[in-house]
Amino acid sequence: MDTLDTAKRVLEIEIEAIRKVQERLGESFRQAVEILYGCEGKIVVVGMGKSGLVGGKIAATLASTGSPSFFLHAAEAAHGDLGMVYKHDVVLVISNSGETDETLSLLPALRRMGLKIVAITGSTESSLGRVADAVLDTHVEQEACPLGLAPTASTTAQLAMGDALAVTLLERRGFNEADFARVHPAGSLGKRLLIKVSDLMHGGEDVARVKLNSPMTEVLLEMSAKRMGTTTVENEDGQLQGIVTDGDLRRAMQNKMDFSTGTAADLMTTDPKTIPETALASRAAHIMEQNSISCVLVYKDDPTRVTGMLHLHDLLHAGII
Numbered sequence: 001m002d003t004l005d006t007a008k009r010v011l012e013i014e015i016e017a018i019r020k021v022q023e024r025l026g027e028s029f030r031q032a033v034e035i036l037y038g039c040e041g042k043i044v045v046v047g048m049g050k051s052g053l054v055g056g057k058i059a060a061t062l063a064s065t066g067s068p069s070f071f072l073h074a075a076e077a078a079h080g081d082l083g084m085v086y087k088h089d090v091v092l093v094i095s096n097s098g099e100t101d102e103t104l105s106l107l108p109a110l111r112r113m114g115l116k117i118v119a120i121t122g123s124t125e126s127s128l129g130r131v132a133d134a135v136l137d138t139h140v141e142q143e144a145c146p147l148g149l150a151p152t153a154s155t156t157a158q159l160a161m162g163d164a165l166a167v168t169l170l171e172r173r174g175f176n177e178a179d180f181a182r183v184h185p186a187g188s189l190g191k192r193l194l195i196k197v198s199d200l201m202h203g204g205e206d207v208a209r210v211k212l213n214s215p216m217t218e219v220l221l222e223m224s225a226k227r228m229g230t231t232t233v234e235n236e237d238g239q240l241q242g243i244v245t246d247g248d249l250r251r252a253m254q255n256k257m258d259f260s261t262g263t264a265a266d267l268m269t270t271d272p273k274t275i276p277e278t279a280l281a282s283r284a285a286h287i288m289e290q291n292s293i294s295c296v297l298v299y300k301d302d303p304t305r306v307t308g309m310l311h312l313h314d315l316l317h318a319g320i321i
Contacts, residue, residue, distance in 0.1 A: 202314075241268065
């Protein structure tokens with residue numbers, strides 16, 4: 001047995017399983033999306049065994065992308081947990097065979113409550129498939145397990161179908177970054193989605209500023225005092241005209257520029273990168289990365305009126321990058 005050959009075979013079987021599921025997508029998928037989108041309560045994902053484990057992940061993905069959802073273990077549901085289900089909910093049942101006893105035993109009770117049922121199953125003609133309002137076919141020709149017993153390709157197909165539902169519903173609801181941030185407040189993901197430029201920028205007296213005709217000695221002193229490695233260059237009305245950076249100074253020295261007679265206007269870059277205070281800090285990180293710079297200028301309403309500076313070190317310290 002070659003380890004890599006086995007791994008490649010497993011992955012190829014599972015890739016092929018998803019490809020076949022994709023080819024069979026049709027009107028039943030649209031019906032399922034309409035049912036789930038129209039849910040006025042929560043999407044209750046029901047499963048047992050390995051399908052139940054997949055169901056837990058699908059429920060979590062739905063909930064985190066704008067479709068309120070929770071997982072209900074089929075066996076526990078029959079012993080009281082069915083009380084978590086209400087008349088405005090929709091049920092998403094997962095069973096590869098469509099004949100799982102614990103799952104089927106719930107169907108009469110769900111029907112008595114008048115609930116819509118969407119099924120993810122590998123057998124559309126099963127008991128589950130015949131009862132459901134919409135059936136999503138995740139049949140696989142073979143499991144990756146050489147014994148054909150351990151759920152492998154079938155659970156991969158179920159998981160992929162769940163992701164397809166979640167992302168389709170996300171787009172249908174117009175779920176955006178702000179919505180995503182609301183349900184992901186913790187950890188690095190929350191930081192990237194919640195922290196704005198205004199939360200991290202240096203403003204007020206911390207912003208280095210010189211005028212167009214400021215001599216190079218003044219430029220150097222201002223950059224040194226504010227410790228940003230950058231200074232804005234403004235006209236007499238305080239409008240942004242350019243920027244001078246450490247890099248500009250190094251290039252000027254290499255070109256043997258006369259610092260005794262030069263001014264900020266002689267050295268500045270005239271198209272500095274700017275960003276509004278309300279933008280996400282992660283957007284600023286993207287701008288810095290794309291342009292190989294370490295600082296962006298911040299404005300409130302008018303891009304020519306700088307209100308702050310945001311440095312790469314601020315993003316690093318905050319855990320944005």
